[in-house]
Amino acid sequence: MRSNATQRSQRLPALGRRAFLKASGGGLLLAAAGPALLSACGSGGGSQEAWEGPISMLGWDFQPDMIKQLVADWSAESGHEVDVAILPNVGYSAAIQTRLRGGDKIDLFYNFAYNSRKFVEEGWASTLNDLPGIDDLVADLFESSRERHVTPEGDIISVPYFSAVHTLHYNERMLQEAGLSAPPTTLQETYEQSKAIADAGLVSSPYVAYWVKEFCEEYLHTYLLAEGITAFDDDGNPVFADDPKTEGVFEWWQTMYREGLAPASVLNDDPGKLSNEMAQGNAAFFVLHHYFLTSIRDLAGPESENVLLAPVTAQNHTLQIGEVLQMGANDNEEARAAIWELMKYYGWKDGEGRYSVFTEWAKAAGLAAPYPGFFTDPDVVEAFPDYYDLSQLSQIFDTGSKVVPARTSAWYPDFQAKVGDVVHALLLGEITPKDTVAQLADAATSAQGSGGL
Amino acid sequence: MSTTTVRASRRADTPAVRVGPLARAARRFGVRMVAPSALLLVVLLAIPSLLTVAYSVHKVPSNGASLGEFVGFDNFAVVLSSPVFWSSMRTTLIFSAGFVVLSTVIGLATAVLLNQEFVGRSFARALLIVPWAMPWLVLGILWRWYADGSVGGLNSLLLTLGVIDDYQEFLADPTSALLLTIVAAVWRQASFAGILFLSGLQTLPAELNEAAELDGAGIWGRFLHITLAWLRPVLITVTVLNVIYAFLQFDVIFAMTQGGPGDATQVLSILIYRQLFVVTNIGLGSALAVVLGGLALVGGLVTVKLLYSSESR
Incomplete structure (x- = not known):
């Protein structure tokens, strides 16, 4: 015996395709016309009407x-x-x-x-x-x-x-204990001093930085500028690719990570954690905006008062x-x-x-x-x-x-979005410094062209 | 009294029925009841989907002032010729396979367990809802902290269990980062699957198992031929949903790794986010979205087909 529900369902026709299309077509029209109607209702006059704010x-x-x-x-x-x-x-x-x-x-x-x-x-x-x-x-x-x-x-x-400038936050006490009289003035010295501090057993990974994907682009410029390399010319051409020193910057960057002088976690760590690493004495160097000194001091960790600021480099520039x-x-x-x-x-x-x-x-x-x-x-x-x-x-x-003027160009966000992938691949050892130069140059050229993934 | 003859079904063997005014009124009522939902679906789903398809064949200006220049399949050509896309596709497929298999299997196992009689079963069932009640984004943030190499509980757990002998930075390693994003997403989705499987199990008549046991069927045999057979409709629903959720997964991964390190966890949805909302290359992002939508649709349909064909066998 068929149930009542079954009988009802056989008596009543299903919602037909035509009826559905009619209903949805009406909805589509309404949805399409709605904003225009609302806009027409709302824009009664020109932009020079009396302005009342807010x-x-x-x-x-x-x-x-x-x-x-x-x-x-x-x-x-x-x-x-x-x-x-x-x-x-x-x-x-x-x-x-x-x-x-x-x-x-x-x-x-x-x-x-x-x-x-x-x-x-x-x-x-x-x-x-x-x-x-x-x-x-x-x-x-x-x-x-x-x-x-x-x-x-x-x-x-x-x-x-x-505004802010990228600076080197350093732990003065650790430097002294490692027999270092002054903070590093070049990338090479940064490597040597990090190694000296690690070798002295003061801290295993002395160098920290905010190397998450979205922020690698700022470090790209910070490190290029530290070596006196111009990244882009006035027309936005990636002239860093033509500078023989560029590959050396990426070698340095890769070495700092691959040799463990920067902890593995820097690919994910946020600045709050990195400031705390400095405050607690788990790191001796931290490159980021100058105002993180306030964060480090405010944390009032055992090493907070020993942390001072220095330029990233003595001879060249840093990123503003x-x-x-x-x-x-x-x-x-x-x-x-x-x-x-x-x-x-x-x-x-x-x-x-x-x-x-x-x-x-x-x-x-x-x-x-x-x-x-x-x-x-x-x-x-x-x-x-x-x-x-x-x-x-x-x-x-x-x-x-x-300031790197190209950073405000309309094409720049496309390049900026790609830098993290390439730099992380470098740090993970998936590509060589030479490949990094080529891939970043390609990313810049592509960003100025039709874009791409 | 006038009557109208309508065809109740297109099948030739179904008799035509006569519908009176009462039935017509009921029909109108039904249409009116469905209309708001249908309209919402059109506005929220059909229109954006059609617009996305339209955008995918245009060079759309970022400000959305117009559709822009028609470029045919150029955006798709850029997508399909990009090694970034294929790398992301590979990651998406690995993530999806892990997500679907683990959430379905763990969900089923949890449901079977919670269907047994034991002290505290009600409490355990209530706990099952907790992961599902948690937003994906919050879940991602929690798992990010849980996996942290300095303060996370995962290291402590694995160290205690003897799985590792030192603290690890799981999210800094491409392989373990991908694995952990799968585990985190599965943690929530398995809960959802478990709830559905459990509701299915509760409709399974106890007599079936008892009769099979009397006939000498073992535990595995009863599970395979009675429990799993009974749950097949639920299994199909769960698996299809899991496939779709897998392809569309974004929040957990973005909160945990932002697609990193490198491109290790950069699934297609993250590429879409980047193109649509960061770079605002609307045409390219839409082409990616169409590809991903197609992938989820095909994945769902293939799953349905496979599961139904195995049912008919």
Whole structure:
């Protein structure tokens, strides 16, 4: 005997293909037309309508409470409301691009320098050329820093959010115990001193660095610059491939890892762990942004107070990095004027001509600003802990570091994404230093061409 | 009273039935009930899928302002001619094979175990849900710490068991990193498989096993010919889902290794993420997504085919 359910199912026709297609076709049309209809309903006039704000600002989650406080202070002073949204640092680049691509309007946002020119070219960020006081801001920058914010064509595309230089954090006590009178001044000396410290039994793997895939690109430039190698010419050609010293840099890099002078875990370790390794005395050298000295000291480990800063190299340069603030695409002059006021305050000076925001970042985490005046400002000097040698730091910014202008090119993120794979293959011994040079050059050329995987 | 004759089935041997107003009203009600879900499916699945296919044959500008220039199969040519793709494909297949086999086998074994009578069975069954309730990303972060060479518990466990004689940096070694990402992903998926298998086992009449035991069937024979045969529909569902999950796996791997060291754990989904969201080469990323989608679809269909054909035998 058939059940009732079976009988019902035979009496009732199934949802036919035609009916389904009708229903889904309607849905498709609705979905396709929806955004256009919404957009049409919402855009009643031109961009020069009276602007009422608020300013939308997007940043990543480094000290979010501080960001909100600094912006709130500016709002109270200026009378402009600001909506601050914070995203996680990891994946920020992907998240902001997805939002902008999806049509989000963001007036002011943090960005990685390597994305800055791309954002202008995609119409997500606007140039700052015509804004009042912009020339003074650019003139106020270290000469070495200007190429990060000004394109070769002369367009000003960003202002500083913060800046830093790659430096060598070293444990002075360990050096002395190993019979070393001064920190290394070349990559070769770094190898020799690491070996001496390991041989003395002070620590088995003395050298640590943030060699995770996404960050290898910064080290590529840091090490090339340390040996006086120019990575890219003005046209973006990978001229490092033509420099005979380049292969030596990769040999050094591979040797440091393969001989165990850097621990195996550096391919995955985050800076927090590496700072702790220095604080606990498990490492003697740590190359990364200068402000990690604050992290190491704040950890108050048994070796924290013995850790000092030195340039990565004595003769050549190190990499100067800096993340940036960019203005979103907004044609409304009133809005642009308000956003620009916030940008000046957040990325330069407040209304009274003080580096008030940068002073707070210096107090909080030892972050720096790429302005010579910043390092001599009494408030800033007061803000930095005593263990920072500000004149040394200022000198590294001024003459001891380079920004590598190609890093802001629109094609650069494609190259940046590939460097980690190649460098890791080198460190794991899967490719030779010579192959590394060739593969990185290919990656740069391909990034400037049609791209590729 | 008017009636309408409709064909209830396309099969010639099925008689036509007459449907009255009540049935038509019921039909309309059914369509209305299904419509929201169908619409959601169209909006959330069909439209993005069609757009992805469209993007894959265009050079799409990063800002999404238009589809861009039509380039035919150029993006697919770039993908298929790239050694990075084939290396990633190999990694994806290894990962998927390990993931599918281990999650299915461990899930089944766990379900069989939890179907036995023992003290604390309810608690153990409740524990089974824990891995499944954990988001993939959180799971990846936890396993990353668990596998850490300095502070992770895995080293301590293996050292105690005598498997290793010194602390190891598992995630810095290409082979062990891939192995660990498989294990971490299996840890969660086996729990899901176990839940499904357990629910299937609970519908298995006890008399079947008892009768087989009386007829002299051994444990293995009963498992193979009664338990496994009974679970075959569940097994098919679980395996197909596992195949699809395997190909689409991203979060755990990204949280643990970001595809490293080198390209050791760089499965296709990570390549897609990089192209679509980091480099924003939408055309190329979409071509990769189409390839991966096709792979998951074919993998699922082949699994269904294999399992159903073995059932019919």
